[in-house]
Amino acid sequence: MSEKNILELIFIKAIEYMPDSPMRFKLSGSVGLRGRNLPNDIRTVQKALNNHLLYLSPLQRLAEDGTFGSNIHRSKTLEAIKLYQKEVVGLKHPDGLISVNGPTHRELNGLVGLPKKIHTFTFHDSDYQLTRPVTTLAECLATIPRFVRTELHVRLMNVITYMHYHGIAMGVLPGIGAGYRTFQQQYREVSTNGPGESVHNYGLAADLGVLEWGDRNGKAYFSDYRLEQMGKMPEYAGLPAKIWHIRNRVEPIFLYPHPPGKKDPAHLQLFSTKYSGKRLLIRTLEEVVKGTGVQYREGSHGYYECYFPDIDKWVMIGTARMMWSGTIKNANAAQTAMVQDHMRKSEQVARWIKLYHRF
Ligand SMILES: [Zn+2]
Incomplete structure (x- = not known):
């Protein structure tokens, strides 16, 4: 059974579960x-x-x-x-x-089969309450973008369903690149990670935040996905951390959040966060250049080095952004075009390469 077929099957299952709303x-x-x-x-x-x-x-x-x-x-x-x-x-x-x-x-006839007995979600050892969400489970699940890998998709569905059952509407954040992100989108991002250096380029990460939260008066709030505003309100101090904690508990072995304290609590990925983006790209480039004699490795200062067989030399060529845009150093036109071609191929390979088993 192909990955596409499995995904379709999961969707059919999910649709079976989804109440019309x-x-x-x-x-x-x-x-x-x-x-x-x-x-x-x-x-x-x-x-x-x-x-x-x-x-x-x-x-x-x-x-x-x-x-x-x-x-x-x-x-x-x-x-x-x-x-x-x-x-x-x-x-x-x-x-x-x-x-x-x-x-x-x-x-x-109620909202999404959310049991009445969980009308509000009261956090253990606190007075915090969240009201039952207006956003339906179906709407939450529909935020998972295409092109995230099946393995991630299944786990996101699991987390979203669990959280919704407990009265918290979660979803993949809106906007480009919260799930799968192309190399070109990564190139344009204001980020330290260049193309191929973000787990999002591999369909193995998603930014899963809170779509809606409400106070105990039943007032619903939208558009504070990372709960930054909520965290600033004195009456909710400490609550965001509890919500992230609950979310992270659902799939603890497979979905890695950023370490506590890092400012992107929404980010989840399918393997440990300790592996650098450069390591991901090197591994992907290795797959692309198999059998050609060309090699890539990490250099210093965020640069990559390439072994060009035609001159039998390791050369410091530049960052992932330079490799993507064809502006590398110490290379002639043919070598530059080759590196750029390897990056284009890496973008495709990144969609399926098994990274998490290798590390
Ligand atoms: Zn992210």
């Missing part, structure tokens, strides 16, 4: 055990439950056939209603009946 539906009569059970109402409930499958594991998707079958007690739909009442609505003794505008009906 806003998803309000009406019932003409009650549905379930001893209910009126009009076929249209049953079908509506089956659709609604299918939109909340995430909370009904290990149950499978229900047939949307508008019937409980010949024996309601053996019906999957009844089983799903009861499980939903137990897990999401929080009923101790699920009665298997959805009455019109009753608690189960209202919950199914």
Whole structure:
């Protein structure tokens, strides 16, 4: 199975989990055990439950056939209603009946299947509360850009779903390069990292921030993805660090955040942050020049060195930016064009090269 197929499969799975939003539906009569059970109402409930499958594991998707079958007690739909009442609505003794505008009906019509019992998220050992987000899980998941690697995609979905369940809407930050970033985009970035020197160039990093947060009065705030403004408000002092801590706990082995104190808490990557960007680019260039006799290695002062077989010499050629733009030093036109070509090829190789297993 190709990476593309796997990604499609994951998307299909994700879509199965995603509730339609806003998803309000009406019932003409009650549905379930001893209910009126009009076929249209049953079908509506089956659709609604299918939109909340995430909370009904290990149950499978229900047939949307508008019937409980010949024996309601053996019906999957009844089983799903009861499980939903137990897990999401929080009923101790699920009665298997959805009455019109009753608690189960209202919950199914609520926001993204976020259980009512987690209406607000109260942090342990503090008074901090976040209100339930307005941004739906589907909207949060939709922020993951194309071209991040499948392995990262899956883990981001996992974190986003977990955080949303706990009342925090997270997503990949808007704007160019918060997920995958081309070498050219990296070249233009005001950053110490040149093309090929950022994990974002490899589809192995994403800046995953808080899309929305709210106070205990239910007021929602947007556009403070890194929680810098929140951190400055006296009543929220210390809260951003707690939120990052919760996020980082979800996939602790695979998703590496920047070390605490670094000013980019949103950044997550798929392997340890201790490996330098230069090491990534060298490894990628090695893959590109395989069998040609050309070699690259790190020089001093942020420069790279290249071994040109035609002159049998190691030459200090310049930074990754100079290699990308064809402005390297100590090289003739043919050598310059070759280095630039290697950088162009590296951009492609960077999309699939297995870096995290090698380090
Ligand atoms: Zn980043």
